[in-house]
Amino acid sequence: METSWTFGRCLLLVEDDPSNRMTLAALLEEAGFAVVTAGSYSEAEKWLNHPRPIDAVLLDQSLGDGFGTGLIPLVRHHMPGAKVVFVTGADSAIDMPVDAVFRKGDHFEALLAFLFKLLPQRPLGMSSTASGPRRP
Amino acid sequence: MDSRADLQARERAAVADVVASTLRHDLRNKLASIRNASFYLMRKMQKTDAWGADARVEAFFQLIDRELAAAEEVLSRRAPVVSSERPCCRPRDAAEHALGEARLDDNVRVERDFRDSGKVPLDLEDLALLVRCLVDNAVEAMPRGGLLTVRTWDIEEGEGGVAIRVEDTGEGLVAEAYSRAFEPFYSTRPGHAGLGLNIVQRLVLRNGGKVALDGGPTGGTHVEVLFLHRPEAGARTRPASQEETRGNK
Numbered sequence: 001m002e003t004s005w006t007f008g009r010c011l012l013l014v015e016d017d018p019s020n021r022m023t024l025a026a027l028l029e030e031a032g033f034a035v036v037t038a039g040s041y042s043e044a045e046k047w048l049n050h051p052r053p054i055d056a057v058l059l060d061q062s063l064g065d066g067f068g069t070g071l072i073p074l075v076r077h078h079m080p081g082a083k084v085v086f087v088t089g090a091d092s093a094i095d096m097p098v099d100a101v102f103r104k105g106d107h108f109e110a111l112l113a114f115l116f117k118l119l120p121q122r123p124l125g126m127s128s129t130a131s132g133p134r135r136p
Numbered sequence: 137m138d139s140r141a142d143l144q145a146r147e148r149a150a151v152a153d154v155v156a157s158t159l160r161h162d163l164r165n166k167l168a169s170i171r172n173a174s175f176y177l178m179r180k181m182q183k184t185d186a187w188g189a190d191a192r193v194e195a196f197f198q199l200i201d202r203e204l205a206a207a208e209e210v211l212s213r214r215a216p217v218v219s220s221e222r223p224c225c226r227p228r229d230a231a232e233h234a235l236g237e238a239r240l241d242d243n244v245r246v247e248r249d250f251r252d253s254g255k256v257p258l259d260l261e262d263l264a265l266l267v268r269c270l271v272d273n274a275v276e277a278m279p280r281g282g283l284l285t286v287r288t289w290d291i292e293e294g295e296g297g298v299a300i301r302v303e304d305t306g307e308g309l310v311a312e313a314y315s316r317a318f319e320p321f322y323s324t325r326p327g328h329a330g331l332g333l334n335i336v337q338r339l340v341l342r343n344g345g346k347v348a349l350d351g352g353p354t355g356g357t358h359v360e361v362l363f364l365h366r367p368e369a370g371a372r373t374r375p376a377s378q379e380e381t382r383g384n385k
Contacts, residue, residue, distance in 0.1 A: 017165045023172035030179060041315070062161070066315040089164040090157075104168035105208040107201075108175050 009119060010034040010053060014044040014068060015060040015087070020104070024058075024087075027108050033115075041066030048074040055119055056083040059098070061090060072097060083118045085111075143237055146265050150335040154320045157338075160211050167204055167211075174200045223259035227252045227288040227300045230263035235286065237264070238271045243281025252288040254298040256363040257343050266339045269332035270302035270359050276325060277306030277357055297364035305356040309349075317349055336361070 011033050015021040018039070025035045036054075038044035041063040048071060057075050059068035068086065075084055076097075084097075089104040099118055102111050178197040181187050187194065228250035240246060256263060267286070274284050282305035291297040309317065309324070316322045318337045323330030333349070336359070340347045345363040352358050 017169070019169035020165055020172070023169050023176060026176050027172055030176065062319065065312075067318075070315060089161045089168065105164050105171070105204075105211070108172055 008034070009055045010036065011115075012036050012038065012044070012047060012054045012057045012082075014038045014041075014057065014063065014071065016040055016063045017060070020060075024108075031112055040064055041068075041071065044071055045074065048078050051078040054079050054082050056085055056099075056115065058085045058087050058102075061086070061088050085114065085118070087111075143233075143261060143264060143268065146261050147268075147335075150265060150338070151331055153338065154331050154334050158320045164208065164211055167207055171201065171204045174204070222257060223262075224255040224257055225260040225263055226255055227263065227267075227298055230258075230260055231267050231286050231288055231300065233260060233264040234267035234271055237268055238275065240275060240284075241281065244275055244278055245281075245283050247283060247285040249285060249287040249289075252290050252298050254290045254296070254365075256298050256345070258339065262339055266336050266361065267300065267302065269336050270300075270361075273332050273359075274302050274304035274306070274357070276328075277304045277308075279306075282306055282356070291362065291364065295365045297362055299360060299362050301358060301360045303352055303356060303358045305352070305354075308351050308355050308357055314349060318347075333359075 009032070011028055013021060013025055013028070013035055015024065015037070016039055021037050021039060025037050028035045036047065038047055042065055044063070057071075057079070059071060059075075061068045072084060075082055083099045085100045085102055086098045087102050087104060100114050102114060174197060178194075181193060181197070231248070231250065235246060235248075258266070271284065271286070278284070283303075285301075285303040287299075287301045287303070289299050291299055313322075313324055318333050319330075320334040321330045322334075337347055340361055340363075343363065345361055347359065347361045350358050350360070
């Protein structure tokens with residue numbers, strides 16, 4: 001990326017499909033984000049109950065052991081400043097209190113444009129996050 | 137087509153809808169992975185000599201992207217809406233219809249508590265199917281018998297609306313089931329397809345309603361469906377700050 005707005009920005013990607021999780025995390029890291037991932041509802045719950053500075057949470061709906069919508073109150077409670085982007089492969093997005101809805105199958109650049117809009121540019125050197133260990 | 141056959145036809149259509157939708161979801165997941173992987177590889181290839189040396193490299197990445205977008209378009213197609221008339225019916229009529237069609241064991245007592253006068257934006261057969269799914273679940277939750285209660289009432293708060301609640305006095309659900317009960321093909325009972333509550337959820341959400349599952353105060357399971365009146369017919373409420381993207385490639 002030529003721009004530096006993603007510097008220090010940390011995203012939590014909650015996605016149970018391993019291929020989707022791997023490819024989306026790779027693209028987001030390539031775009032300059034620090035990305036931590038959770039592959040299930042319970043794994044995401046652990047992250048959210050031990051909060052760390054996360055700028056945005058990308059939430060899949062069907063997580064095998066629960067629904068992404070169930071995690072929204074936890075995000076709002078533990079990470080009140082974090083944006084929530086709902087990433088869905090369903091036919092229709094359910095109305096819910098999230099900041100954005102991204103449909104799987106839409107182009108990654110559309111998601112990137114979204115994150116640009118949701119996360120205001122932060123000057124270099126003002127990072128609030130450190131890139132954490134990537135979880136499988 | 138008589139009423140019973142019509143309800144059965146709608147049940148089959150609803151099951152087909154769940155299956156098709158689940159397949160679309162799964163296929164969309166796979167296409168998204170391929171598209172993301174292809175985009176990642178393209179970005180990497182752009183930094184190599186091969187990108188400029190062979191025009192087909194770029195052309196083939198564009199081809200992959202184009203074909204995936206076309207496949208996504210096919211998945212998103214919908215059948216045309218046949219009628220523009222807005223259906224509506226009274227929950228008490230649908231509940232009565234559903235109870236008439238349900239397989240009720242002798243050891244299950246049925247209590248009707250119908251207090252609604254408002255209407256919901258579904259036709260009678262669809263709402264009857266919704267109630268029927270809830271009634272069937274309730275009956276199956278009480279293999280040794282019990283009390284099945286179907287309640288309907290008007291909601292006075294806010295914009296108003298109508299509510300339906302189906303209660304049983306069975307053993308209730310295990311904790312995991314509360315978070316997964318609306319998933320298609322999820323069932324805690326052997327031999328069950330696990331589609332009933334997913335059909336209910338689809339019918340409710342498609343018509344701007346809400347559905348909640350809870351344990352009763354003295355055991356059993358309660359499912360409550362709310363259809364709230366909306367200021368604009370057909371409008372979907374959404375927080376002003378929420379946005380929705382559609383791909384432009």
